[in-house]
Amino acid sequence: MTRTHATVEAAVRVLELFDADRTEWTLSGLARHLGQPTSTVHEQLQTLSASGLLVRVGRGRYRLGWRLLKLSSALYGSLPWYAPAHDAMERLARGTHLLSFLCILHGDQVLCVARSVQGRDGPPVAGELDFELPAHATASGKLLLALARRPLPAAATPFTGQTLIHPLDWDTETRTIRTRGHALSQDEWAVGTSGLAVPVRGESGVVLAALGLSLPTARMHAHESLLRALHTAAAEVGWTLGNRG
Incomplete structure (x- = not known):
């Protein structure tokens, strides 16, 4: 698996953890759940937030970003x-x-x-x-x-x-x-x-x-x-x- 592929797979795993039962995650909670170092998960969250796929709400808490709605609308429209x-x-x-x-x-x-x-x-x-x-x-x-x-x-x-x-x-x-x-x-x-x-x-x-x-x-x-x-x-x-x- 190439580094780029691994990076994308890691981002997808993070996004898939957000659902109707768990709309918010903290950095520490994600790190524990994924079994990864906090620094690694923090880097992933920063990248996803910068792209609009996640949004930071409050102290160290994250939710899905509005950009996903745009992408889903484009998908359904196709x-x-x-x-x-x-x-x-x-x-x-x-x-x-x-x-x-x-x-x-x-x-x-x-x-x-x-x-x-x-x-x-x-x-x-x-x-x-x-x-x-x-x-x-x-x-x-x-x-x-x-x-x-x-x-x-x-x-x-x-x-x-x-x-x-x-x-x-x-x-x-x-x-x-x-x-x-x-x-x-x-x-x-x-x-x-x-x-x-x-x-x-x-x-x-x-x-x-x-x-x-x-x-x-x-x-x-x-x-x-x-x-x-x-x-x-x-x-x-x-x-x-x-x-x-």
Whole structure:
């Protein structure tokens, strides 16, 4: 690894530690968490702050900087499907009172790029704040991997007794997903949390993202009506993007 690559990787590790649960870090806290000397982390923070990616607030405390908002706006603006899919996600949340989200397949990772909690009622569900989701244990992950014809991930962690961790079971599940055009998960990531997901397709039927709902397992009795709502929303987005399949 070159020095430049190592420097960029170190900066990314620092930025990824900031999330909705931990919006601020101190220099000493970051150094302890990363297991690095304070002087090394201080240099990284100085560089990130100078570039606007971090901002110093108060004595030795740091938050994400506004420049990240500019970069994220540019990213979303470069994706023609994002705006209509995001609108559909918001409508689903309001109509179902559930956590709705958009996920993409990035290499071997399933990333939750947007979520909405508007109008949601009921108890919390697993993964409300996670950016990277376990691909083999979530509805969106299983859907995206199945449609991409990917095998069971090598490090398939058994989160619960319902998690799929055997290749033969995975093959059966993914064939079913491709036939039905949607994916379900039930108590596979966390007991008490289930999920539903359908593909968002663009022109020529290419899979762009997964549109999903996360819900308490107790509400899975209504999964058929929720799937209809998901399929309708995804079809509307696809039509906007030129998918006439």
